[in-house]
Amino acid sequence: MSSLSTLPSSRATWRLGLAVAALVLGAALPAFALPGGGKTPRDIIDAQQPPQVQGVDVEEHLGEPLPLEARFTDEQGREVRLGDVLPKDKPTLLTLVYYECPMLCNLVINGQVSAMRELGLELGKDYEAITVSIDPKDTPAQSLERKRRHLQAMGKPETAAWHFLTGTEDNIHKLTEAVGYKYRYDEASKQFAHPAVVQVITPEASVSRYLYGTSFPTQDVKLALLEAAGGRVGTSFDRVVLSCFKYDGAMRRYGFYVFGFIRVGALLVLTALSTMLIYFWRRELKKGAAA
Known part of the structure; x- marks a missing residue:
């Protein structure tokens, strides 16, 4: 009699255990394995994040054009149109950072430099690079200092085709909105919360690919540049290799x-x-x- 009386409670415990296991398993699965492909509504994601980083994200605008009329100041203090510094015959690596960033921006740029050193492609001949500060307070003098430092790390002259630009808040927003780069300023810490990403731009000035993180596999960067160039850079062998690799949107990298x-x-x-x-x-x- 006592064993029969405990049966309902045992079933309830079993069901509870299953529910807890399901919750744990769901939390352990990668986002792209969950129903809906991991596309959690933005308001749910924001509710789970600290206020300082709510809304910080990348909305991929693949194929979308950049605002060529947006105006910036280069490292020499000259005003330039974005369309004037974007090459029309080769792809571009675009990074959005700010110079007073205590950590993340330096990690992104250092990761980019590390990949660029091993690409087997020549900066200026096969591709170019543009870095734009998201902080309107940053100056051309800071741009010049960063340009010298990073080109020296690559063993390149100061005249190499890597532009460092600063600009007004309005022009910065034109660019960040065009590429889907969502960031915010935290007044308490006096810092920007922002994503870690490098955008690959086509010679036609549209977004071709996003490379995420602070460490970029050389193969991924090279394939992204070759893909963006549409066969206009690299060797014949590079184009053959590119046809054997396909970008995996879920893993965010190129796979065989x-x-x-x-x-x-x-x-x-x-x-x-x-x-x-x-x-x-x-x-x-x-x-x-x-x-």
């Missing part, structure tokens, strides 16, 4: 693309067969001429 590999393999086989047939055809022609 088996169908691309098969397609390249089939092309190589076709080339080999064509060469062999041409060889035998020419040999038969020579035999016929000799007879």
